[in-house]
Each structure stands twice: as C-alpha cells, then as structure tokens.
Amino acid sequence: KFTRRVFSGIQPSGGLTLGNYLGAIKRFVQMQEEDYETIYCMVDLHAITAKLLDPAELRHNTRELAAGFIASGISPDKSILINQSQVPEHAQLGWIFNCVARMGWMSRMTQWKDKAGKNAENASLGLFAYPALMAADILLYHATHVPVGEDQKQHLELTRDIAAKFNHDYGVDFFPLTEPVIKGAATRVMSLRDGSKKMSKSDPSDASRINMTDDADAIAKKIRKAKTDPDALPSEIEGLENRPEARNLVNIYAALNDQTVEEVLREVGGDQFGVFKPKLADLAVSKLAPISGEMARLMADPAEIDRILAKGAEQAREISAPILKRTYEIIGM
Ligand code: ADP
Numbered sequence: 209k210f211t212r213r214v215f216s217g218i219q220p221s222g223g224l225t226l227g228n229y230l231g232a233i234k235r236f237v238q239m240q241e242e243d244y245e246t247i248y249c250m251v252d253l254h255a256i257t258a259k260l261l262d263p264a265e266l267r268h269n270t271r272e273l274a275a276g277f278i279a280s281g282i283s284p285d286k287s288i289l290i291n292q293s294q295v296p297e298h299a300q301l302g303w304i305f306n307c308v309a310r311m312g313w314m315s316r317m318t319q320w321k322d323k324a325g326k327n328a329e330n331a332s333l334g335l336f337a338y339p340a341l342m343a344a345d346i347l348l349y350h351a352t353h354v355p356v357g358e359d360q361k362q363h364l365e366l367t368r369d370i371a372a373k374f375n376h377d378y379g380v381d382f383f384p385l386t387e388p389v390i391k392g393a394a395t396r397v398m399s400l401r402d403g404s405k406k407m408s409k410s411d412p413s414d415a416s417r418i419n420m421t422d423d424a425d426a427i428a429k430k431i432r433k434a435k436t437d438p439d440a441l442p443s444e445i446e447g448l449e450n451r452p453e454a455r456n457l458v459n460i461y462a463a464l465n466d467q468t469v470e471e472v473l474r475e476v477g478g479d480q481f482g483v484f485k486p487k488l489a490d491l492a493v494s495k496l497a498p499i500s501g502e503m504a505r506l507m508a509d510p511a512e513i514d515r516i517l518a519k520g521a522e523q524a525r526e527i528s529a530p531i532l533k534r535t536y537e538i539i540g541m
C-alpha cells in the first residue's frame with residue numbers, strides 16, 4: 209500500500225568523502241533511475257549534534273553538499289533535493305519520536321557510544337536523540353527504502369522499531385517498516401591510515417580520507433601513502449583475509465570501476481602495492497575529477513543552488529505536511 213519511495217541524507221558537517229560517495233551517493237543516483245520516487249537531503253539539523261558549527265561554514269557546507277549531489281548525477285528534475293531545516297516537519301515529527309523511542313534503545317546505538325565516547329556527560333542531548341530524528345526524516349515521507357552504508361544499519365533497525373511501536377501503541381498501520389539498501393563493493397570504506405576505522409569527514413587526519421574536492425595530486429599522494437602490508441595482491445578473494453588495508457584498497461577500486469572484487473583480483477592479482485597504487489590513483493582521479501570540476505562550477509552560483517533547494521522544500525512539503533497532520537490526528541493533537 210506504500211509508494212516505493214527512497215529517502216536518504218548526508219550531514220553537511222564537512223566536505224564529502226570517497227566513503228560518502230561510494231557508500232551512499234552512487235546508490236542514490238542508481239535508485240533515482242529505477243522505479244522509486246527519490247528524496248535526498250542535506251541533514252543540517254544533524255550536522256550540529258556533534259558540535260555547533262560556525263554559521264558561515266555550515267551554510268557553505270550545505271551548498272557544497274548540494275553541489276556534490278548534483279555533480280554526482282542527482283537531478284533536481286528526477287529527485288527531490290532538500291535541506292532538512294527548510295522542511296519544518298522533520299523537527300516536528302522528530303519530537304514525537306523522542307517520545308516514542310525508549311532511553312534503553314538509544315543508549316545501545318554504537319554510533320552514540322563511538323561519538324560520545326567516555327565523555328557522554330558532555331555530549332549534546334541532540335547527539336543522543338539523533339537516531340530518533342533520523343527515523344523522522346525517513347518516516348515523514350513513508351519512505352520504503354533507504355540506501356546507506358553499513359554504519360547506518362543499526363539506525364535503520366531503530367527506525368523500524370519506532371514505526372512498529374507507534375503503529376502498535378495507536379492500533380494503526382500508518383508507518384511502513386523501512387528497508388535498508390546496503391549493497392556493492394564499498395558499503396564500508398575504511399580510513400587510509402587505519403584499516404579498523406571507517407573513512408569519515410570527522411576524522412581529524414586529512415590523510416585518512418579522500419575528499420571529493422581533492423585535486424589529482426592530493427589524491428595520488430594520499431593513495432601512495434595509504435597504509436598497506438608488504439605482500440603482493442592475491443588473485444583469489446581468500447587471500448585478502450586478515451589484510452584489512454589491502455582489502456579496503458581493492459574494494460575502493462572495485463566500487464569506482466563498477467566491478468566485483470573477484471573481477472579486480474583477476475586483473476591485479478600478483479601486483480605489488482607499488483604497481484597497484486598508481487593504478488588505483490589514476491582510476492580515482494578519472495572518476496572524481498569530473499565531479500569535483502562540476503562542483504566548483506555549481507558553487508560559483510550559490511543563488512542557483514538556493515533556488516533548487518527552495519523548490520525541493522516545496523515539493524517535499526506536499527508529501528510531509530499531510531503525513532504530519534495525520535500523525536497529529538492519530539495522537540490526538
Ligand atoms: P560521515 O561519517 O562522513 O559524517 P554521514 O554520517 O553524513 O557521513 O553519512 C552519510 C552517508 O554516507 C551514510 O549513508 C553513510 O552510511 C555513508 N558513509 C559515510 N561514511 C562511509 C564510509 N566510510 N563507507 C561507506 N559509507 C559511508
């Protein structure tokens with residue numbers, strides 16, 4: 209009974225990374241071309257949960273993220289592209305879900321534990337509530353599918369728990385049980401400096417990640433310096449076991465080139481990293497340079513980006529306002 213509808217978002221908390229691109233945006237573009245209505249969001253309300261940002265920086269990041277989406281192939285004619293704070297229903301439904309979600313559920317979120325760390329006393333209440341707002345982002349549109357990286361799997365389970373509890377407590381079948389879409393060779397791109405950490409825009413080390421705005425020299429240098437082991441690449445996938453850094457570089461290659469890991473190893477098995485890394489750097493530059501060039505072009509006209517986001521907000525509210533209204537009615541508001 210629910211329309212096949214995709215919602216997903218990215219925080220404008222810093223520049224886009226190769227992890228965001230391969231783990232999320234590439235899939236966003238594919239699903240836009242498939243049989244779904246697609247809504248993609250700069251989640252600026254989420255971007256201030258870790259720390260309050262400089263206002264000019266947040267505004268810049270939001271526009272740059274919009275430019276990154278469009279430059280990667282998300283078309284404002286085929287998808288609804290929005291900035292979260294411009295659609296007030298996100299925060300409104302977020303509050304309702306703060307009252308549906310249980311403290312125990314929230315304290316079990318591994319991302320909360322990772323991000324708050326040992327200093328939870330000093331973390332913002334928003335960081336703790338983040339997954340309930342994320343559930344609102346998704347369910348506000350009755351989204352049935354959410355393309356995300358591995359790291360978001362637990363938050364999607366929580367979204368289903370919130371939908372199920374709401375439906376059960378009010379005796380309705382109102383919110384769908386949304387499916388995560390996690391697939392491809394790079395659902396978890398790891399740091400270039402430490403194969404046990406995910407590549408993230410919030411990692412303090414710039415050498416740990418490839419930014420979508422990095423130039424060819426920076427990309428080549430980061431890949432050349434990426435942590436690896438002394439062995440040659442295997443020709444079978446089993447040979448990558450217990451070699452997280454090698455595995456990560458091969459995964460990145462496969463995802464960039466739309467190949468499987470097996471296909472890549474058939475070609476590069478036997479290569480030393482001294483040979484493989486330049487191949488990977490060339491591939492990364494050839495795929496990313498057109499995107500970063502287009503991002504720069506779009507960023508030269510910020511007013512046009514703002515117009516696209518204003519139009520997106522209007523389209524989004526046609527879906528979100530009736531769903532919020534019905535939610536309030538169900539609750540007795
Ligand atoms: P970040 O961790 O860089 O702040 P976000 O939390 O804004 O990124 O995540 C945006 C999207 O990008 C999510 O779908 C997330 O799963 C995906 N993503 C982020 N980092 C990675 C990564 N290293 N590998 C794969 N996907 C990722």
Ligand code: NA
Nearest residue numbers: 240241242244
């Ligand atoms: Na579509």
